[in-house]
Amino acid sequence: MLQRTTYLKRLEIALGRAPICALLGPRQSGKTTLARLFQQQKQSTFFDLESRQDMQRLQNPELVLGALEGLVVIDEIQVMPVLFNVLRVLVDRPANSARFLILGSASPHVVRNVSESLAGRVEFVELSGFNLDETGATALDDLWVRGGFPPAYLAGSDDDSFAWREGFLRTFLERDIPQLGIGIPAAAMRRFWTMLAHYHGQTWNASELARSLALSDKTVRSYLDILTGTFMVRQLQPWHENLGKRQVKAPKVYLRDSGVLHSLLSLPDRHSLLGHPRVGASWEGFAIEQVFQMVRPAEAYFWATRNGAELDLFFLRGGRRCGVEVKFNEAPKVTRSMRIAIEDLRLDHLWILYPGREAYPVDERITAWPLSQTPGLRSSMDRWR
Secondary structure, three states, X not given: OOOOHHHHHHHHHHHHHOOEEEEEEOOOOOHHHHHHHHHOOOOEEEEEOOOXXXXXXXXOHHHHHHOOOEEEEEEOHHHOOHHHHHHHHHHOOOOOOEEEEEEEEOOHHHHHXXXXXXXXXXXXXXXXXXXXXXXXXXHHHHHHHXXXXXHHHOOOOHHHHHHHHHHHHHHHHHHXXXXXXXXXXXXXHHHHHHHHHHOOOEEOOHHHHHHHHOOOHHHHHHXXXXXXXXXXEEEEOEOOOOOOOOEOOOOEEEEOOHHHHHHHOOOOOHHHHHOOOOHHXXXXXXXXXXXXXXXXXXXXXXXEEOOOOEEEEEEEEOOEEEEEEEOOOOOOOOOHXXXXXXXXXXXXXXXXXXXXXXXXXXXXXXXXXEHHHHHHHHHHHHXXX
């Protein structure tokens, strides 16, 4: 198992600032393993709410939890929604000395309950699959092809990884979605998810997808929101400047895990991926997720105009304007679109993420940066502040 020291540090910091830390992420992303690593060498108590015995222990939650000290870990907290209000009462007591780490499969239900019941008392940490900082640069191709879910990435072969991901998709659709109280037939959601994989990296067009699936615009929008709320899909919102240009206003849609994307497109290995027409879009989405995980911008957007100028990623960092463009090209060149983005968005610097090995300047405000070195991108951006 790979060490996840960055996340362990983030949990330590979060629980130093707030009495409750919510560790959220999809099933099989490693939340329970991380929590058990974190609780080592601490005075701690662990509750797994998928265990009947632990459910019995919490029949009177205020009494049981109120008597505990140190770190209290509650896994799969969405199983007992009543605990959100109980935790609010406990952490507001002057004599409380416990810190609570709550784990939940990412869902609108969990986030809503935490936000409403524990406002001002909780800090969120979002756990994604493995990233290049954890796997190392030499594992870039395996991470891209297989995705970041630990069982998929650590599988003994590409075939084993592909089989695990297919089982994950089936379980997610047939068990996890219904457990959230969402009554959508698994076959219908699978068709939508597969169709969405073919639109990966494109601007959202509800009408076009709805016509393809013989559904209403409202229905496909609800499907998209479910996959977004469960951290399967990222909706990247457009940035709007007060410019005299018509700008794109619909979000771009990405499947967050490249391995899941490849499974839905029936691409079991690198050879089949490189021969597929969506290989560039796959690379773009993979690169953008790496930036989100390692740079961790507070808010990030894409930018595009109706005239064809666009930028894959735009965000503010330390008061400066940063742009990221992704190119699946060993020798990326400065394009007219990049220069327009620098001018119109007043970028302080733009980084081109590409599959090469060396970082080098291509212009005064443009740097070509290898995706394999994404763990160092944050430091590079800080040097331009």
